[in-house]
Amino acid sequence: MASAWKLDADTRDAVTELLNIGVGRAASILSELIAQRIELNVPQVRLFESNSLGIELFSEQQSPETIITQAFEGLIRGRTSLCFSAASGVSLAKLLSGNSSADQSELDSELTGILLEVGNIVLNGVMSSLSNAMSSELHYSLPVIQTANRRGERLMIDTVQDDDALVCNVRFRVAEQDIEGTILVVCAVGYIHRMLQTVLEPSLAN
Amino acid sequence: MNSTEDEPGIEHQMEQHWLNLLPMGLCVVDGDLKVYAWNETLAAWTGIAKRDMLHANLGVRFPRLCLPQYLIRLRAVLESGTPTLFSAALHRHLLEVPARNGSPGELMVQESWVRRLSVKPPRMLIAIQDLTTQYHQLWDLRSDRQELVGTKLQLEQVNHSLQSSLVMYARNNQRLQAEVQERTRAEDELRRHASDLSVAKDREAEHTVWLEHMVKELTVARQQAEAAAQTKTEFLANMSHEIRTPMTAILGYVDLLRDPEISEEEKSQAIETVQRNGHHLLAIINDILDISKIEAGRMTLERIASSPRQMIGDILELMSARATEKKLALHADFLGPIPESIQTDPTRVRQILVNLIGNALKFTSAGSVRIVVQLAACPDGTPARLRIDVLDSGIGMTDAQVRNLFQPFTQADMTMTRQYGGTGLGLAISKRLAKMLGGDLTASSEHGRGSCFTVTLDPGEFVIQSPASTAPAPKSHCGEQPGVASQPLTGKHILIVDDAPDNRKLLSYHIKKAGGTFDLAENGEIAVARIRELRLTRPYDAVLMDMQMPVLDGYGATTLLREEGEQLPIIALTAHAMTGDREKCLNAGCDDFLTKPIDRSMLIDTLARYTAQPTAELAVFPR
Numbered sequence: 001m002a003s004a005w006k007l008d009a010d011t012r013d014a015v016t017e018l019l020n021i022g023v024g025r026a027a028s029i030l031s032e033l034i035a036q037r038i039e040l041n042v043p044q045v046r047l048f049e050s051n052s053l054g055i056e057l058f059s060e061q062q063s064p065e066t067i068i069t070q071a072f073e074g075l076i077r078g079r080t081s082l083c084f085s086a087a088s089g090v091s092l093a094k095l096l097s098g099n100s101s102a103d104q105s106e107l108d109s110e111l112t113g114i115l116l117e118v119g120n121i122v123l124n125g126v127m128s129s130l131s132n133a134m135s136s137e138l139h140y141s142l143p144v145i146q147t148a149n150r151r152g153e154r155l156m157i158d159t160v161q162d163d164d165a166l167v168c169n170v171r172f173r174v175a176e177q178d179i180e181g182t183i184l185v186v187c188a189v190g191y192i193h194r195m196l197q198t199v200l201e202p203s204l205a206n
Numbered sequence: 207m208n209s210t211e212d213e214p215g216i217e218h219q220m221e222q223h224w225l226n227l228l229p230m231g232l233c234v235v236d237g238d239l240k241v242y243a244w245n246e247t248l249a250a251w252t253g254i255a256k257r258d259m260l261h262a263n264l265g266v267r268f269p270r271l272c273l274p275q276y277l278i279r280l281r282a283v284l285e286s287g288t289p290t291l292f293s294a295a296l297h298r299h300l301l302e303v304p305a306r307n308g309s310p311g312e313l314m315v316q317e318s319w320v321r322r323l324s325v326k327p328p329r330m331l332i333a334i335q336d337l338t339t340q341y342h343q344l345w346d347l348r349s350d351r352q353e354l355v356g357t358k359l360q361l362e363q364v365n366h367s368l369q370s371s372l373v374m375y376a377r378n379n380q381r382l383q384a385e386v387q388e389r390t391r392a393e394d395e396l397r398r399h400a401s402d403l404s405v406a407k408d409r410e411a412e413h414t415v416w417l418e419h420m421v422k423e424l425t426v427a428r429q430q431a432e433a434a435a436q437t438k439t440e441f442l443a444n445m446s447h448e449i450r451t452p453m454t455a456i457l458g459y460v461d462l463l464r465d466p467e468i469s470e471e472e473k474s475q476a477i478e479t480v481q482r483n484g485h486h487l488l489a490i491i492n493d494i495l496d497i498s499k500i501e502a503g504r505m506t507l508e509r510i511a512s513s514p515r516q517m518i519g520d521i522l523e524l525m526s527a528r529a530t531e532k533k534l535a536l537h538a539d540f541l542g543p544i545p546e547s548i549q550t551d552p553t554r555v556r557q558i559l560v561n562l563i564g565n566a567l568k569f570t571s572a573g574s575v576r577i578v579v580q581l582a583a584c585p586d587g588t589p590a591r592l593r594i595d596v597l598d599s600g601i602g603m604t605d606a607q608v609r610n611l612f613q614p615f616t617q618a619d620m621t622m623t624r625q626y627g628g629t630g631l632g633l634a635i636s637k638r639l640a641k642m643l644g645g646d647l648t649a650s651s652e653h654g655r656g657s658c659f660t661v662t663l664d665p666g667e668f669v670i671q672s673p674a675s676t677a678p679a680p681k682s683h684c685g686e687q688p689g690v691a692s693q694p695l696t697g698k699h700i701l702i703v704d705d706a707p708d709n710r711k712l713l714s715y716h717i718k719k720a721g722g723t724f725d726l727a728e729n730g731e732i733a734v735a736r737i738r739e740l741r742l743t744r745p746y747d748a749v750l751m752d753m754q755m756p757v758l759d760g761y762g763a764t765t766l767l768r769e770e771g772e773q774l775p776i777i778a779l780t781a782h783a784m785t786g787d788r789e790k791c792l793n794a795g796c797d798d799f800l801t802k803p804i805d806r807s808m809l810i811d812t813l814a815r816y817t818a819q820p821t822a823e824l825a826v827f828p829r
């Protein structure tokens with residue numbers, strides 16, 4: 001259903017702040033995992049209409065080739081995703097596994113498992129911040145991993161059913177490695193209002 | 207999903223069924239890791255039955271779970287409800303259990319999910335998946351892959367090596383080709399050098415042969431030169447002797463003449479001896495000068511129209527006195543058509559014939575000397591030659607003497623010269639002159655019987671006329687005395703011009719003896735004055751003019767006189783006998799010339815001839 005709710009400047013700022021906390025926490029966890037400094041860009045928040053079959057968030061050159069996604073629902077509904085290029089994904093996985101073999105340039109089951117766990121940890125960090133902020137329980141799906149097939153199909157971020165989607169994406173970089181990625185949070189717009197009410201004006205939530 | 211052991215029912219049974227049915231290790235624990243569910247798979251993996259694990263502490267059986275990195279995450283699941291994954295790659299396993307199909311001591315590789323089941327009571331489900339086999343396969347794959355990569359690297363290295371080898375091979379091949387080319391070039395050059403060497407060797411051999419030949423020729427030439435030098439030494443010795451001998455006689459008899467007590471007979475003999483030796487010495491000197499000129503190539507011949515009959519006639523007349531003395535017949539025969547005039551040097555022809563006839567008369571004691579003149583055609587088509595044979599009935603010569611006849615100064619010839627007189631150069635000079643006149647001089651002889659000397663001459667362009675030519679037939683002088691007038695100059699007045707007093711005295715004596723009168727002049731100037739002085743009163747009949755004088759020489763005086771229109775005969779007296787000098791005298795205006803030393807008879811003959819006729823009708827006789 002189309003939402004009449006508008007993303008005004010205040011709302012945008014509030015959502016940005018909220019997500020920033022989550023993303024910051026996630027980056028901190030990742031930094032601990034790989035024992036390297038993480039640099040974060042300023043989060044970007046955009047609104048996408050519901051009739052988009054998929055969200056094209058990246059230019060063709062930046063289209064991710066490895067995406068770990070975890071869905072959530074409860075007070076708010078949406079997905080969180082950790083996106084990498086194929087090379088960055090492999091580099092991160094090898095970094096964590098201690099495998100410095102230069103001849104492994106593709107993800108096998110072992111490296112895929114690593115990325116899944118890393119994605120899980122990072123995305124849990126994002127959602128637990130949101131959940132804590134809302135003081136409400138959310139239900140989470142198990143994380144799934146998508147890798148671009150050999151035909152070079154571009155991976156899409158699913159929208160949230162019939163609702164407009166609020167998308168927040170933050171780019172990060174591992175300072176001393178050639179690893180870059182994006183953290184995405186996609187929320188159904190209708191739920192944002194309730195979330196904000198819950199977070200910002202507890203008195204209004206009743 | 208909430209379940210407790212206090213609510214067994216259909217749902218509980220179904221839960222148990224599902225828990226046991228799934229091929230994964232499943233257990234339910236709380237935040238303290240107390241176990242509330244333990245499926246059959248886990249019991250089988252761990253070897254711990256369900257009844258032994260229920261309500262037991264998982265952390266006690268598996269202490270690893272109590273490590274902070276696990277405990278914190280497990281509790282976070284209960285607190286936030288977020289599921290968590292323990293990957294096989296990072297953890298290897300959550301519960302340490304032996305691998306089911308692995309090697310002894312090998313632990314199971316596990317991937318484990320932990321999810322919150324309920325908040326109250328706090329329960330979480332641990333789901334463990336056995337990935338041992340997959341990881342074995344993965345490791346095998348990786349091993350194979352590494353092996354393949356290694357093989358690929360090796361292949362790449364081998365390929366690189368091969369490439370390098372190929373490059374090196376190509377380079378070596380190029381180098382080899384270059385070497386082969388270089389070798390081929392070197393071989394070609396060697397072959398070329400060998401060929402050049404062979405050529406050089408041949409040339410050297412030829413040169414050696416040539417050198418040997420040159421050495422031989424030089425040896426021969428040296429020998430010839432030595433022989434010639436020896437011959438010349440002999441000649442000089444001979445000539446020295448030949449010159450000194452008459453000089454000795456001359457000087458000796460002159461000394462004798464100075465003796466006041468010498469008898470008339472002795473005086474007469476002495477004078478005759480001096481005269482004879484003087485003539486002989488003059489002949490020797492003339493011959494030496496001639497042969498020297500011929501040898502030096504400085505002998506020049508003239509080529510003028512000459513009458514063969516006239517020449518023969520003059521020679522016979524000249525030689526007749528000698529023939530008469532020896533009571534020998536001397537005559538000439540002309541066979542066939544004879545040219546009226548030929549182109550030759552009459553002086554040299556006369557010289558040759560005087561020599562030949564003189565020799566014939568010398569070596570013949572009895573009989574005759576015959577001259578035969580004819581025009582001889584040459585069988586090979588060369589132009590005809592005038593042939594003159596001089597035949598005698600004298601002593602003849604041996605073959606050896608004939609062979610050496612025309613060589614100057616040979617031993618045999620000198621022997622004959624000493625015995626019979628002569629200079630020993632006559633025939634050598636005659637042969638050379640004959641060759642210079644376009645012909646030759648040959649001889650044949652029979653010892654004791656006589657000899658025949660044949661001279662041939664190139665006649666040049668000639669015209670044959672009838673035998674009845676205008677020239678007078680030569681006279682045959684047989685036992686006749688020469689027609690010398692007893693007083694050929696009677697009534698003739700001669701002017702003698704000579705700067706040498708002795709010559710003036712000698713000439714005046716001869717003229718006086720010939721019946722003439724004379725005046726004397728020391729130089730041309732005086733002579734001209736005397737002639738002018740007596741031109742009208744008592745003109746001279748002839749002048750004997752010495753050409754080399756001080757003040758005014760003969761040429762100058764003659765020229766002066768001729769310019770004045772003086773036509774009296776002027777006979778030049780000159781010590782130079784060359785053709786040029788004769789021409790010079792004639793060009794100056796002289797009518798004739800005599801060569802010093804003056805022959806008395808020639809002097810008188812010449813003067814008689816020029817004073818016998820009126821001046822305008824006198825002909826010039828070429829000599």
